[in-house]
Amino acid sequence: MPFIPHTEQEIAEMLQAIGVDNINALFEEIPSHLLAGELAGIPEGMTEMEISRLMHARASQHPQSICFLGAGAYEHHIPSAVWEITTRGEYYSAYTPYQAEASQGTLQLTYEYQSMMTAMTGMDVSNASLYDGASALAEAVLMAVRGNRKSKSRKILVPTTVHPAYRKTTHTIVRGQHIELCEVAYDATSGVVSLDAIKQRAEAEGGDVTAVVIQQPNFFGNLESVDEITDWAHEHDILVIAVVNPLTLAILQSPGEWGATGADIACGDGQPLGAPLSAGGPYYGFICCKQELVRQMPGRIVGRTVDLDGKTGFVLTLQAREQHIRRSKATSNICTNQGLVVTASTIHMSILGARGLENAASACHANTVSLVAQLSAVKGVDCAFNSPYFHEAVLKLSKPASEVLAALADRNILGGYDLSMSYPELGSAILVCATEMRTEEEIGAYAKALAEVIA
Amino acid sequence: MLIFEHSRTGRKGAPQSPKQKASVADIPASFLRKERAALPEVSEMQAVRHFTRLSQKNFSIDTHFYPLGSCTMKYNPRACNKLAMLPGFLSRHPMAPEAQSQGFLACMYELQSMLSNVTGMAAFSLAPMAGAQGEFAGVAMIEAYHRSRGDDARKEILLPNSAHGTNPATATMCGFSVREIPSLENGDVDIEALKKAVGPQTAGFMLTNPSTLGVFERQIETIAKIVHGAGGLLYYDGANLNAILGKIRPGDMGFDVIHSNLHKTFSTPHGGGGPGAGAVGVAERLKPFLPLPVVTKEGENYRWMTEKDLPDTIGSLSAFMGNAGVLLRAYVYMRMLGREGMVRVAEFATLNANYMMAEAKRRGFELAIPDRRASHEFIITLKNEARDLHVSAMDFAKRLLDLGYHAPTTYFPLLVPECLLIEPTETEAKEALDGFMAALEQIREEAKINADLVKGAPYTLPVKRLDDVRAARQLDLAWKASPAE
Numbered sequence: 001m002p003f004i005p006h007t008e009q010e011i012a013e014m015l016q017a018i019g020v021d022n023i024n025a026l027f028e029e030i031p032s033h034l035l036a037g038e039l040a041g042i043p044e045g046m047t048e049m050e051i052s053r054l055m056h057a058r059a060s061q062h063p064q065s066i067c068f069l070g071a072g073a074y075e076h077h078i079p080s081a082v083w084e085i086t087t088r089g090e091y092y093s094a095y096t097p098y099q100a101e102a103s104q105g106t107l108q109l110t111y112e113y114q115s116m117m118t119a120m121t122g123m124d125v126s127n128a129s130l131y132d133g134a135s136a137l138a139e140a141v142l143m144a145v146r147g148n149r150k151s152k153s154r155k156i157l158v159p160t161t162v163h164p165a166y167r168k169t170t171h172t173i174v175r176g177q178h179i180e181l182c183e184v185a186y187d188a189t190s191g192v193v194s195l196d197a198i199k200q201r202a203e204a205e206g207g208d209v210t211a212v213v214i215q216q217p218n219f220f221g222n223l224e225s226v227d228e229i230t231d232w233a234h235e236h237d238i239l240v241i242a243v244v245n246p247l248t249l250a251i252l253q254s255p256g257e258w259g260a261t262g263a264d265i266a267c268g269d270g271q272p273l274g275a276p277l278s279a280g281g282p283y284y285g286f287i288c289c290k291q292e293l294v295r296q297m298p299g300r301i302v303g304r305t306v307d308l309d310g311k312t313g314f315v316l317t318l319q320a321r322e323q324h325i326r327r328s329k330a331t332s333n334i335c336t337n338q339g340l341v342v343t344a345s346t347i348h349m350s351i352l353g354a355r356g357l358e359n360a361a362s363a364c365h366a367n368t369v370s371l372v373a374q375l376s377a378v379k380g381v382d383c384a385f386n387s388p389y390f391h392e393a394v395l396k397l398s399k400p401a402s403e404v405l406a407a408l409a410d411r412n413i414l415g416g417y418d419l420s421m422s423y424p425e426l427g428s429a430i431l432v433c434a435t436e437m438r439t440e441e442e443i444g445a446y447a448k449a450l451a452e453v454i455a
Numbered sequence: 456m457l458i459f460e461h462s463r464t465g466r467k468g469a470p471q472s473p474k475q476k477a478s479v480a481d482i483p484a485s486f487l488r489k490e491r492a493a494l495p496e497v498s499e500m501q502a503v504r505h506f507t508r509l510s511q512k513n514f515s516i517d518t519h520f521y522p523l524g525s526c527t528m529k530y531n532p533r534a535c536n537k538l539a540m541l542p543g544f545l546s547r548h549p550m551a552p553e554a555q556s557q558g559f560l561a562c563m564y565e566l567q568s569m570l571s572n573v574t575g576m577a578a579f580s581l582a583p584m585a586g587a588q589g590e591f592a593g594v595a596m597i598e599a600y601h602r603s604r605g606d607d608a609r610k611e612i613l614l615p616n617s618a619h620g621t622n623p624a625t626a627t628m629c630g631f632s633v634r635e636i637p638s639l640e641n642g643d644v645d646i647e648a649l650k651k652a653v654g655p656q657t658a659g660f661m662l663t664n665p666s667t668l669g670v671f672e673r674q675i676e677t678i679a680k681i682v683h684g685a686g687g688l689l690y691y692d693g694a695n696l697n698a699i700l701g702k703i704r705p706g707d708m709g710f711d712v713i714h715s716n717l718h719k720t721f722s723t724p725h726g727g728g729g730p731g732a733g734a735v736g737v738a739e740r741l742k743p744f745l746p747l748p749v750v751t752k753e754g755e756n757y758r759w760m761t762e763k764d765l766p767d768t769i770g771s772l773s774a775f776m777g778n779a780g781v782l783l784r785a786y787v788y789m790r791m792l793g794r795e796g797m798v799r800v801a802e803f804a805t806l807n808a809n810y811m812m813a814e815a816k817r818r819g820f821e822l823a824i825p826d827r828r829a830s831h832e833f834i835i836t837l838k839n840e841a842r843d844l845h846v847s848a849m850d851f852a853k854r855l856l857d858l859g860y861h862a863p864t865t866y867f868p869l870l871v872p873e874c875l876l877i878e879p880t881e882t883e884a885k886e887a888l889d890g891f892m893a894a895l896e897q898i899r900e901e902a903k904i905n906a907d908l909v910k911g912a913p914y915t916l917p918v919k920r921l922d923d924v925r926a927a928r929q930l931d932l933a934w935k936a937s938p939a940e
Contacts, residue, residue: 002796003530003722004803005884014810014885017817023802026809027702029671029828036704038794041572045793048534055787058558059543065555069548072774079471081503083540089517090510093531095861096728101916102856105513106727109506112458115934119492125932128728131584134774165774172746172770173591176598176630223486251479253488269774279559279783280549280775281584282730294930300728305926308911313918317926323587324867328623328633335621336585336718338778340726343506350458350502354494356472366477388482409552417550436473 002045063412066442068371070392070433071219071417072133072163073280074272076247076360077437078344079351082274086344096300096336100315101307106339107314110302113346120249120349121242121266122256123288128300129337133243133269134166136285137213138173139298139332140241140267143289144211145179146331147264147296150237153208157201159184159193161218162243164422182209188425191222191385191394195229202236209236214263215243216252220431221368221392222385223252230259239264246286247272248390250357251365255288265289273357274348275341284338284345295321298332363436364391367443371434374447380454384429391435394419397428399454405430407453413446458505459934462495469499493936512917513727514861520887524832524864524876525619525667527697527719529804532788535723539783549775553758559779560757564750566786567734573797574696574713575706576736582746582777586694589714589733590625590661595769596712596737596744597659597688598629603743603767606686609658613687615644617667617868619694631658638870642670642824646677653685663692664708665699665830667868668823669808669876679709688712688741696720697880698805698831701798711738720800721785732781743767748776803881804831807888811879814892820899823871832878834871835895841873844902846909848873851898853920854912858894 006014011023020026027035046054067075086092090105097103097110110128117126130136141156158167158181171181184201186193193214202209212233216224226242233240242255242263255263271283289297295318303317323330352360368391376383380398397404401418408415416430423429434443479487497505514521521528547559567579583589594612601609612626616635623633634652637645644662653660660682664672672678682689691705691713697720705713717723718731725731737745747768749760762768776782792800812833816822823834837848852862852875864876879888902909913919 002791003532003882004799005882006803006806010885011806014806018806018809018813023806026802026805026828029673030699030703031673031676034676034703034707036575036702036707039572039701039797040794042569042794042797043790045796046790048532048791051534051787051790052538054790055538055541055562058562059541061558061561062543062547062551063555064542064546065551067546067548069550071550073549075546075548077471079469079499081499085503085506085510087536088507088510090513090515091727092536092724093516094513094727095521095523095526095528095725099514099852099856099862100921101853101913101918102514102519102861103512103727104917105509105511108457108512109509110728111932112934114932115457115459116492116494118933119494131588131730131778132773132775135584135588135772163774165771168771169773172595172772173628176595176628178630223482227485249488249492251482251488253486254492257489276545277548278545279547279556279779280777281773282778282780284730294932301932303926304931305922305929307919307921309919311918313921315921315923315926317923317930317932320927323620323624325620326624327620328627330620330624330627333587333591333621333624333628334585335587336725336729336731338584338726338730339728340724341730343727347502347506350495350497350506351469351499352471352494353467353496354491355467355476355496357494358491359472359474359476362477362479363473365479365482369481388486390482406552409555414548414551 065412065414067414068416068432068434068446069414071431073277074435075277075437076272076435078274078276078348081351082344082347085347086340091340091343097316104314107302109343109346111304111314113342114302116346116349117286117288120246121288122254122262123266124291125294126286126288127297128302129342130285130287130299130334131338132281132283132285134169135173136267136287137166137243138170140265140287141170141174141179143265143296143298144239144241147293148210148239151208151210153210154179155182155205155209157182157184157198157209157212159186161186161193161220162213162215163219190387191220192218192224192387195225195232198229209238211239211241213241213243217248217390220385220394221389222387223390226258230263234261242266244268245272246270247357247361250354250361264293270345274345282338282341284341296331299334299337360436367434367438368393371432371443374443375450378447378451378454384426392431392433394429394431397430397454401428401430404453408449411449413449457934458495458497461497461501461505464496466496466498519859519861520883520891521861522863522877522879522891523861524878525694527878527880529722529880530882531722531724535784535787538787539780544783557757560750562783562786564752564757566782567750569789570715570734571736573701574736575704576713577739578742578745579734579736580745580749581734581782582748582772583733583735584773584778585729585731586714586716586733587621587625588772589735590621591628592735592746592769592772593690593712593714594625594629596741599744599769600741601658608655611656612658613652613660615662616870618661619692622661622692642666642668642827643672643674644678646674649678649681653681653687657685657687659688659690661690661692663695665695669830669833670824670827671830675708694719695830698801700801702801706738712741717781717785722788723781723784730778730781732778732785744769747771800881807879807881807883808833811877811888811892818892818896823874832876835875836871837873840899845906846902848875850909854898854909855894856913857915860891860894
């Protein structure tokens, strides 16, 4: 009986205390014709030895390829201590810290996390996390609609340089509330969205726009003109939602520094700060904002306070925003967040510090510059855009991207992300990335393999 | 002490990043950060010690009995964690080619299949990242279903008044209005009220069964008839699936769509607040609307379904594959239980709850619903103690912490005054249950002699009772480097 401690004698004693003869009698209120028979479609139970053998076999079906694939999930070094501490049972197997006195570890850690995220993003307030970057953007859009009382339109400008999966997810989540996502096309030469294009789209929508979303670096890796867009938006009472990669903020201007007054909401995916690729999750979404929007924030927030003796302690606060109190009038339905990954991320940021993150982020940039130089020197490979970029870039290929990537995969190289589905106008194009994990030898090997494949 | 207070300017950690900063001179200065972020500057050992010490300030399943009603705090087997964190899974990029991901995809496919089987649904999507997102997906599918039939007038979601807060919040997010249906004193839904409430405006009825009142809804077939008869769909909130796992299947009860909290029933860790996973299952007629991604099998090969396979999908809920690592943990757990183990989960969770309820009664506590069989959880109401001894359910909860037990869920469901919602789960031994009941009795005795003792609890934890009002009024949500520090 896996994980069930009862002895036969205890079962008998317990049944006697209840006053029934057998366990099945406890289910007597269920109409008997509804009871399930044997679950034929489910295999018999396995011992830990057996399941261990199976999972090792399954995991070994995945070749260890050299990863030049980014597009929202990045292979970074994670200190060994991070997940050693994170998977301590006291973090791993604790519940949401509703009983504050018995949860000071998680609560203080979350307060420290919030402090670190506000420092990285240059914003005033952070919540305790959302699910992932894509759903965090959806929550940011909902928050902007609640927070911008000067706008009635519920229209959000979204450049197509925002991650396609983020746009899709946001559409899924906000469409029920009659919010319109208005796409703004990017400039074909620079691979960024121009302020003129944003202005034109705003005018075409009648001038009343609730918020504009800007991803920095954008999905192509290029750097958007965030200052002028932010200033223009604020002149027109439009809120600015920044979608950022938190690791790049060790080097790049923080959203709080955008334009004269900073972005209003900053969100994104915390994966680059301590979460392994892990087939897509769990990562975590972060969301930070200016002080004046704090009551529109979704999800849990930890505050510092004192106990009866005046000693410092931490609690969940502003709970009147949340579903368990406000029910149908809550800011969001979110309940569970991604606490354990936040735990890892907080330890990760503490061990690396701002300097360590700076070194890692700058190495990502330098490696990608080297990668782009070597790959674009291959015949049949060209840079798609002429803008400054951070640690991803778009390359145009003379052969179909899917064929090239498949041939590279056979050589155990994940060569990048095929852009032809989401951006057919680019023709055959891939998005490449070299994090701090890539060596010059690996970059050279990629260039050599690409030359063979594309020849 | 905060991690920031261990910080000293210029202190460096271990060699955990490239040794030097690489050149970023090719990036125009206007894009660069002006000031370094104020992260702590500590050594690796200081960080390890700080976060290890913090962990010791937590209650957890690994350290304490944690009978939190409606949360299913059962043992999280370590094998699930270890096997989900094998390098072959951890290093897999979410967009790695399918041909190089067959091991992972096989696990996901079999997980979908086992979930369908144990819940009696036609198909499952593993996309939602938590219960609330599963609810969102489920209600969005209900909306898409009615819309696909041109049935546009269905703007209302019905809920029992015992529902979790996420249910009404979800309905609102999906653009529905909400109407509550009262529960009877015996815990069942008021059928007459339901009959009056349904109509051409009814999109669906969201129900948790067994309910949050800790009893099985006996009229479930009648409810299904009423809701379906009015053209609505029946939604199963899987928060309490642990109570009936393998015993009775939501699909057989007439539910059209369900979400399952894998972090409850399938024992993935709660992690101090997540990550969870809220897989959604559907009956045949809702299959076209499932959220992506879904894994399918062709011959011997597994692949992702796309919008070409499911053109009417409600869409995606995350950038990639939901909480993949959580799903792997649930997969390992389900394979270890197997078909025989799943039924035992329900049986022993129910045995433990009913034993505790019998013990509560024997020790003179008042039960919220005394004449019914408990499901996997039950409710004590402390309204008499509150009236006679002037100690509240919250006082009991805090005093329990001193005695080494995590408190049960308090003040939920909202309709029972001064309540404790107690869910022991199947993984607790009889002596833990006895110890907890003895502790409750001890607290009542303490309150008779000295109510202030109970009202002042806890005494043995890192902090005493915390000032929530001050936290909300004088917001301090982030440490800032300032002279005041």
